[in-house]
Amino acid sequence: MFNSGSQVLVIVPTYNEVENIRALLPQLMALPEQVDVLVVDDNSPDQTALEVKKLQQAYQGRLHLLERAGKEGLGRAYLAGFSWALRQSYSWIVEMDADFSHRPQDLQKIIQSFPEADFVVGSRYVSGGGTVNWGLVRKMISRGGSIYSRLILGFPINDWTGGFNAWSRKALEIMDLAEVKSNGYSFQIELKYRASRRGCLGKEVPILFEDRRVGQSKMSLKIVLEALYKVWLMKWEIK
Secondary structure, eight states: OOOOOTOOEEEESSSOOOHHHHHHHHHHSSSSSOOOEEEEEETTOOOOOHHHHHHTTTTTEEEEEOOOOOOOOHHHHHHHHHHHTTTTTOSSEEEOOSSSOOOHHHHHHHTTTGOSSSSEEEESSSOOOEESOOHHHHHHHHHHHHHHHHHHHHOOSSSSSOOOOOEHHHHHHHHHGOOOOEEEEEETHHHHHHHTTTOOOEEEEEEEEEEESSSSOOOOHHHHHHHHHHHHHHHOOOO
């Protein structure tokens, strides 16, 4: 079993997630595998950042906040979080949604698999993984996007589009994060492809992806269409 200590940072991007963050952070802090958390907030009108500041008093030294001036998209939020994490001493950095679609109990499984890989994919599309409360169209878009990406990019990853992923310091440092161009649905695909192209070993861990409890999904047709052509750009441009 991986002994996390304070080597693991979980990055949670937020925009109007005050109710979710209030419920999520205590669960993350109570995990047997000790983690630190960085909330990257894009100036949420619902004062998510203020709620995080209140909770920092209870989790002194383990809960951090990165405030940004405005909403720039999920990919830019994660890149800002990665940059912050690499300036610290963390060995592993995890991407995690605030809305409980990524379950804290699955985070434990991801952490426990760290010694076996350079990056870990929380996968809906391996044995034991799956989705809850998804309609047929959404299932087809998600599963089809991963099959499409695997066929074009050529690496044996089953869940290319999922966002519950963990990266070793080594993987992030050799990925050329300053060159990452994607910001939407294709962002997760690009990270996995960059890491794989540079020789990083990936491992998929089964997770159960639940539809968000509070708020609305950020998925849109524009995001999906962006991914369709950007996969080809990655194939041509990333060496």
